[in-house]
Amino acid sequence: MSAPKSLARAAENSTVLRGLARAGYIVLGVVHVVIGLVAISIVTGGGGTADQSGAMAQIRKTPIGLLLLWLIVLGLLALAIWQIVEAVVERGPDPRKRWGYRAKFIGTAVAYLAIAWTALVYALGGQSNSVQSSEAFTAKLLARPGGVILVALLGLVISAIGVAFIVRGFTRAFTKHLDLPSGVARPGIVTFGVVGYVAKGIAVGVAGILFVVAAFTHDPHKAGGLDGALHTLATLPFGAVILWVVGAGLVIYGVFCFARARYARM
Template sequence: MIKHANEHKLKWFARLGYGARGLIYTVIGGLAVMSAIGVGGGTVDSKGAIQKAMQQPLGQTLLVILLIGLLGYVSWRLIQAVKDTDHHGTSIKGVAVRSGLFVSSITHAALAFYTVTLLLPTGSSSGSGSDSAQGFVASTPGQIVLGLVGIAVIGAGLAHIAKGYKSGFMKYMSIPAKQKSWASPLCQFGLMARGVVWLMIGWFLIQSSLKARAGDIAGMGEALNTLARSPYGNWLLGIVALGLFAFGVYSFLEAAWRRIDA
């Protein structure tokens, strides 16, 4: 009975986590869409999306909910990686996928920590940790790690594109038959758009590694800015932004319909 109750709680914790990811990406995509069509908005990364959430009415309450969701997502990703709940196995591909899930737990744990710093009184956080990280990235070992991370991010981007193109997500979802006609293509579009952005971020990381300049490290916001500055920039930014918004909706659909084997 206790085990069943804990599994039930974990499932809802995981669903709240998918919802938190959905909120972050709908904010990123929505702001970028507004920027592309010239009605305000802007290009932000995940941290920028969390900052925007804090600026809304009842922002601190929203951040507390977001923090709980991020912690749920971190826990679920760790369980997916360690317990292999999705049965990826121990083949090279399976280990790669599970490693990606583990890295996802780390990156979202960093977002959760960042959310905590926003909830703390101003000035309570120290910049020494950030300075130390910049110092490591500027070193030779740091540049090697940065390049390897860039390659891994490109691999993750390609995996997202393939997962979207082949509808690989469907085997983990229980989408009602009446909803598949719109939900499936929306999920495909969202996954492929996120994959394109990750390809760009991975390339930025590799370039930073080759140039040995820690200050060149760029994330999602810079990737979207790069699209905006390219030929037909507003069109490209608009398409990718819509895709990121669709990925946010996909995350909400996962919160509702993903099969979670706790």
């Protein structure tokens, strides 16, 4: 057995890492609950940015905000490490499917690390703007040779991730990674998972579409990330209702993450 796999298996058997990774799902849930509440506040005329940077800004305003931010950093870092461990350790008899799973785990780890980095910035007293970062990144890509194609491909990939969330929700594929209890709690957790995955998929999918729009219009300001996606939903016919439902769905996804912390297979 290679050294990386030996280390990964040792980490996989670590009770401490497993416990911290479960805590990571809890703080991930907190972040999504806050994002969902900010999204709902957009409908009611409130302020705030409905993405991870906006969530961290809201969390820092609370009496225990600094403590919560450090817990988010620690929990999501542990969760990212757990995803990397899962990517290294071989799973399943079919080597062709292993690489697909590994890519999924690595991609998820990168997403968790990005949120953890945002939390770290705010914990250290700084601030960030996800919308401006997204627009600046898009502008740099558009300025490169073939930039339009790169931005369009990025948008398609993000949209595909959104679709994957929606499919995972409707097919209840997420239940394969949970040891759900029997009794009345089981259908409730599954329902929260379905609603949460679909809501998050819609938000992520729209964010991806905005990147495609930015590519074909040569306007980096169109790529507003998650916050831009939610504000775009608000401009649609019945947009206030749609945004309220998606925001509530993100809150529900956050609550599902709390249950996931308890019942995730690790």
